[in-house]
Amino acid sequence: MTDAAKCTKVPFRERGQAPPIASGGFLLEEFSWERGPFTRCAKCGHEAMGILSAGGQLLTKRCTNCRRMVQIPLPELDKKAIYLDQFMFSMIYNVKNGGNLPKGHEAFAKEVYALLRRCVLLQQVFLPHSDIHHDETTVFHSPIDLRGLYEFFGGDVSVMDSRDVKLLQDIQFAKAYFDGNEPEVSLDIDEIADSRRNEWLPDMHVGVRADYSQFADHIRTVRSDVHDALKQLADTWVKNKASFGGVLESEFAAIGPTKGQAFANWLEEVSNPDPSDPLALFESSGRPIYREYRELCHLLEDRGVDEDNQAIEIMRFWHWERQREIPHQKISSYLFAAVAKRVVMGEKKIVDRGLINDVRTISTYAPYVDALFIDKRCAALLKEEPLRAELDYKARVFSMRDPDEFLEYLREIEGQTPDEVREYAAMIYGID
Ligand SMILES: [Zn+2]
Known part of the structure; x- marks a missing residue:
């Protein structure tokens, strides 16, 4: 990543310039590191x-004349996490770069852009970015700029990769299972967001321009493989006239066998490595199933279970009936069952290339974030019964079905900004 990574500095505001002074008949603009308001x-x-400078928990002021310096602690923050899907980020990108806006929603696009930026600079909100964005960004036409945009525009707080969030929940359930306790999963945003969530944004943003386009072909291939598999599944649903309850039950019943199979496949791969593909072995060491297995072995080791018995215990855990209560398992199974119902009713178009990522996004992040802006179709599924009554997650869900509702939500956050925070934000980032 050496050649591809370039540092860019994007000033929130221009640095201050002291008034021009006369020097031998020429006017010189004297540069100073300090900037207004003075x-x-x-x-x-x-x-x-x-x-x-400003950022973290401190505002540093200095006198351009005598160099006296003071450091002022900034007020504490509690930023809300608003997860935007790739569609919204692309729209923001287009507002910023004068690109095409979705027909009929031009005014919304501009307003949501301004409001989000304002809420981020008022230090009330961050727009987390995850591996799901990064995958999708890589296949976007201007991946570097789009990535820079959500790092810069969104307040630059990343959340754990979706597979790590799943692993975190799986491990919490595993501890309960091995110890004979009631499972407990903490769904606090700080479990998955990086620790800088509540820092004041730096007044200068330094971003690394990394080029991930070399991965684009791989991601496209994986996505089209997954899409093909899902289309086949959809055909089976239609053929069997699947019901919501039937698909839900088979999703749940498949958790243990699917994990067992994935692990067997992994074992097969590492036992018979393809000599023409040395990278394959390296890649298989990062497989989610292997990572989970290794973590579970550690848990068992800590509990004094010897190596010979670990595999059997892990298999038992994977087949535990309460696997279905793990938040990511429960939400994704309900969503697939709801999709199956629509497909059987003749709505085949619901199974498209974006569906898997939408399901991944919701099932992983909905329990932790304050709000989710997602695809219309998935937002509608979540409002249907029994999903509405039986799924429990923190996020308020928004979509293009009701754009005004989202604007209203942002205005509310804007309005609740404490006066002191507002004053500092105005001073540091130059918003009024
Ligand atoms: Zn002074």
Whole structure:
């Protein structure tokens, strides 16, 4: 990533410039690191106390005249996590770059752009980015710029990769199973968001421009394989006139066998490596199923289970009937059952290339984030019974079905910004 990674500095505001001074008949613009607004310096009395830097928990001010420096602790924050899907990020990208906006939603696009930016700069909101975005961004026409956009525009807080979130929940259930306790999963955003969530954004943003386009072909292939598999599944649903309850039950029943099979496949791969593909072995060491297996072995080791008995215990855990209560398993199974119902009713178009990622996004992140802006079709499924009554997650769900509802939500957050935070944000980021 050496050649592809370039550092760019994007100033939130222009650095300050002291007033021009006359020098031998020429006007020189004298550069200063401090920038406005300038206030009176307690030491020298000049109106020269400007902002030197801001970010984290501190605002640093310095006098351009006598160099006196003060550090001011910034108010504590509690930012809300608003997860936007790739469609929204692409739209924001197009507003920013004058691209095509979705027909009939031009006004919404511009307004949501302005409101989101404002909420982010008021330090009330961050727009987390995840591996699901990164995969989709890689196949976008301007991947580098789009990635830069959600790192810059969204307040640059990433959340754990979806597979790590799943693993986290699986491990919490495994502990309960091995110890004979009631499963407990903490769904606090801080479990999955990086620790800088509640820091003030730096007044200068430094982003690494990394080019991931070399992975685009691989991602396209994987996605079309998954899509083909799902289309086949949809045909089976139609042929068997599958019901919601039937598909839900078979999704749940498949958890243990699917994990067992995935593990057997992995074992097969590493036992008979393809000599023409040395990378394959390396790749298989990162497989989610292997990672889960290894973590579970550690748990069992800690509990004094010897190596010979670990595999059998893990198989038992994978077949535990309460696997279906693990949040990501439960939500994705309900969504697939709801999709199956629609497909059987003749709505085959619901199974498209984006569906898997939508299901992944919702089942992974809905329990943790404050709001999700997702595809219309999945938002509609979540509002149907029994999903509405039986699924339990924190996020408020928004979609293009009711764009005004989302704008209203953002205006509410905007309006609830504490005065002190608003004043500092105005000073640091230049918003009014
Ligand atoms: Zn001074």
